[in-house]
Amino acid sequence: MNSKNIMYIVKRILLALLTVWVVITITFFVMHAVPGGPFLGEKAMSEATIKALEAKYGMDKPLMTQYFTYLKDIVTRFDFGPSIKQRGRMVIDVIADGMQTSVKLGLIAAFIALITGVVLGAVAALRRNRIIDKVIMVITTAFVSMPSFIMGVLLLIAFVIRLKWLPGNGATAGGLVLPIITLSLYPMAYITRLTRSSMLDVLGQDYIRTAKAKGVSKWKIIFGHAMKNSLIPVITYFGPMIAYIVTGSIVVEQIFAVPGIGRFFVSSIINRDYPMIMGTTIILAILIVVMNMVSDILYKVVDPRIKLD
Amino acid sequence: MKHKLFSMQVNLDDFIPATEEEKAYMVQMRPSTTFFRDGVKRLVKNRVALVSFIVIVLITLSAILIPIFWPYGYEQMLGVTPGKPVDASYNNLSPLHYGATEQAKIDAGEKVFPHLFGTDSSGRDYFIRVIYGTRISLAVGFFASIIVLIIGILVGSIAGYIGGKVDLFIMRIVDIIYSLPDMLMVILLASVLRLTLDSALAGTPLEKIGSNIISLFIVFGLLYWVSMSRLIRGQILSLREQEYVLAAQATGAKSNWIIRKHLIPNCISVVIISTALQIPNAIFTESYLSFLGLGVNAPMPSLGSLAADALNGISSYAYRLVIPAIVISLIVLSLNLFGDGLRDAFDPKLNA
Numbered sequence: 001m002n003s004k005n006i007m008y009i010v011k012r013i014l015l016a017l018l019t020v021w022v023v024i025t026i027t028f029f030v031m032h033a034v035p036g037g038p039f040l041g042e043k044a045m046s047e048a049t050i051k052a053l054e055a056k057y058g059m060d061k062p063l064m065t066q067y068f069t070y071l072k073d074i075v076t077r078f079d080f081g082p083s084i085k086q087r088g089r090m091v092i093d094v095i096a097d098g099m100q101t102s103v104k105l106g107l108i109a110a111f112i113a114l115i116t117g118v119v120l121g122a123v124a125a126l127r128r129n130r131i132i133d134k135v136i137m138v139i140t141t142a143f144v145s146m147p148s149f150i151m152g153v154l155l156l157i158a159f160v161i162r163l164k165w166l167p168g169n170g171a172t173a174g175g176l177v178l179p180i181i182t183l184s185l186y187p188m189a190y191i192t193r194l195t196r197s198s199m200l201d202v203l204g205q206d207y208i209r210t211a212k213a214k215g216v217s218k219w220k221i222i223f224g225h226a227m228k229n230s231l232i233p234v235i236t237y238f239g240p241m242i243a244y245i246v247t248g249s250i251v252v253e254q255i256f257a258v259p260g261i262g263r264f265f266v267s268s269i270i271n272r273d274y275p276m277i278m279g280t281t282i283i284l285a286i287l288i289v290v291m292n293m294v295s296d297i298l299y300k301v302v303d304p305r306i307k308l309d
Numbered sequence: 310m311k312h313k314l315f316s317m318q319v320n321l322d323d324f325i326p327a328t329e330e331e332k333a334y335m336v337q338m339r340p341s342t343t344f345f346r347d348g349v350k351r352l353v354k355n356r357v358a359l360v361s362f363i364v365i366v367l368i369t370l371s372a373i374l375i376p377i378f379w380p381y382g383y384e385q386m387l388g389v390t391p392g393k394p395v396d397a398s399y400n401n402l403s404p405l406h407y408g409a410t411e412q413a414k415i416d417a418g419e420k421v422f423p424h425l426f427g428t429d430s431s432g433r434d435y436f437i438r439v440i441y442g443t444r445i446s447l448a449v450g451f452f453a454s455i456i457v458l459i460i461g462i463l464v465g466s467i468a469g470y471i472g473g474k475v476d477l478f479i480m481r482i483v484d485i486i487y488s489l490p491d492m493l494m495v496i497l498l499a500s501v502l503r504l505t506l507d508s509a510l511a512g513t514p515l516e517k518i519g520s521n522i523i524s525l526f527i528v529f530g531l532l533y534w535v536s537m538s539r540l541i542r543g544q545i546l547s548l549r550e551q552e553y554v555l556a557a558q559a560t561g562a563k564s565n566w567i568i569r570k571h572l573i574p575n576c577i578s579v580v581i582i583s584t585a586l587q588i589p590n591a592i593f594t595e596s597y598l599s600f601l602g603l604g605v606n607a608p609m610p611s612l613g614s615l616a617a618d619a620l621n622g623i624s625s626y627a628y629r630l631v632i633p634a635i636v637i638s639l640i641v642l643s644l645n646l647f648g649d650g651l652r653d654a655f656d657p658k659l660n661a
Contacts (some may be wrong), residue, residue: 021490022523059582145642147593147614149600150634154622157627220444247492251600255620266601270501279499281493 009297016293023285024074027278028067034272057084057275070278085271091279097263101176102253105260106245109180113187113241118234120188121195122227128200130171136192143189148248152182152255169257180255183248187241191234199230235299239292246284348578351654358650361643368640372444376497376504380422381434383441384608400432401626408432426632430622433608439632442610446592446640449611450520453529453591458584460530461537468538469545480542483535491532493595498528519606525595533587540583544576586648589641596637612637 054060073079080091100108124136128192143151155178159166167175202208203226250262257263261280268276327335342350352358381387387408404427411421426435468479502524546570547566548554557567598604599613612633619630 015484015488019485022485023494027497030497034501034504065446091624098558142638142642145589145645146638147596147600147641149597150616150637153616153623153630154634157623161624161627191590243490243492246490247597250496254601265496268497270602277497281497285490285493288493289488292488 005200005301008300010299011222014027016289020282020286023289024071024282027281028070031274031278032066034274053094057082063260067169069086074282080282081275083273083276085268085273085276091275094260094264094276095279095283098259098264101258102249102260103177103261105176105183105253105258106242106249108176109183109245110241112180113184113191116235116278117188117191117301118195121192122199122222122230123190124196125199125203125230126222133196137196140189140192143185146186146246148182149251150184151185151253152179152252155182156255175256176258179249179252179258182252182256183245186248187237187244190241191237194234194237195230198233199226202226202230222303232303235295235302238298239288242291243288246288328661344574348655349623352650356655358647358654359649361646364639364643365647368443368636368643369447372440372447375440376437376444379434379437379440380425382436383433383438383610385433387428387432387434392477399534400428401430401622403427404504404628426628427444429618429629435629438610438615439612439636442612442615442633442638445522445605445609445611446613446637449525449595450588450592450644453533453595454584454587455525456526456530456588457533457591458580462541462580463538464534465538465541466545469542469549476542479538483539485536486532488540489532492594492597494532495528495598495601496601498531499598502527503603519609521598521604521606525598525604529591529594533590537580537583537587539541541576544579545572548572548575576646582648582652582655585644585651589644589648592637592644593641 001020007290021053051060058066061069070081073081078092080095083089083091083094086094120136120140124133127133159178166192167173167176207223209224211225216224246262248263249258249260252258253260253262254266261284265280337558376383386441404425406424406427407415407421408428415421424434424436426439429435429438464479464483468476468483472656499521503520505519506524551571554571556569557571595604595611596613596616598613601619602614602617604609604614616630619626619633622628
């Protein structure tokens, strides 16, 4: 690791921290610009009750004081305050509850997407312009153009309503199968295309020809030489993939009634539970920003040929 | 006149003006081709891009033209006639079925315009709702891309042209906006802006468009210009250093001339291509937001909100979900393929 690499990593971490701070700030001020407070929806509440509630949640203090308190609580204790609509629960506990299901869902989907994507991409590259390559390319092109919610409802119609093979409720056993498939199809298709093009690029390199000329076996060339180098561009997709899975799970959890963080997020938007919206946005944003940072750093560190800016 | 050897007399026959035929013979066999014509030729040869283009044109034309002659309106509840109780026989009609009063008319020998896709749960003709939804989605995609284009060009060219500290400052802001998780910010802004905008828009002509679409445009204007401005800045920086620009300067060309004749024509293909690829992105975002209930205001349909509404009756009326789903996928797919074709045809650096 040379000093240039370390400089890059430090710069990248600083940018990530700055981004998280910007997200927190935007979220805080945007939420406080909403006309009508969070208690507006509640029926038959007297002025005094609203005043008392605002005092309880610290909403009567000046805006900047509230902002710094909020920032301090997040940085020191990772505390996002109490939920307003779910009485007596802290935002972070509600999010942690939802995270258990969502993380499982997301990780399995990412894993499946990665494995199948790389395998399909490699097969397509090795069988270039044959039938199997063309079939794979047509299918992945279709998957890349289909929004996740459409994919989800089409699977729901096919497997839950028509065929009745799987339950449509994500809380039951086997209920996570369809959400996982829905979330993994788009990244899978993307990784397939990425792997295919970078594999084709690598297979055309001189050192592959040299290896062939030396008489190295076909499989050793594929796994020992070609695969390793053609997977480098796939690393860059880790960050965007996590971002896709996070935002995709917001609708997918809605469609399949999965009790995850995405569903809490949508219901907190509908209920105007400000601390919940802010907490969820910030935590998901941190997840995405950190994954983007990790994949950027990995990419530059793994391949010494890549110039650092 | 006799021709003498070594005489200085010229043969006048050699100097008569050429006839039109002779001129035509001397003209180049093939007309010289311009960059644009060359690109179009390549584009037409690309079957996939051509078919996608035809699909886009067909969808756009039907979204514009069909509402003109279609006898039903998108918000017209067919079972509701003023002063009479609601005729529930119009709700949830299957494709090509008719409501009670319409059936009576047909039995009496009159002609009734068919409901191609049936009606929805409020008795609205579903075909025209899909058409209007397509219209809204296309319009949102188009205008959002134009907004992105304008802001991107403005900021990118300022950063690239002025350079120095201004460039550094703008590019740091671009870096931060670029690393913001866009969808989360879109959801956040869309859910808040609509509340703020509703009161601000009341009474203005913009009210009809609806606060949700306006907030969608604002969100696009705030977040999505960054990649366009990066692209344009990069183009300007690299083009400025090209040798032909230096050559033009050396021959005394003014900077106005250089910008018009050298920089813009070389930039424009890249800009058009990335705008074309931005449209499906915007349509995608709009349908995603509509699906979450953050899109267009009811009763205005968009493809995403039609799909979301159909989710309630999914077990009995699955086709109501499948139709908008197919239309969205078709639009996004053909725009993407056409954009790819445009890039292959018009990006000369890729041809090398």
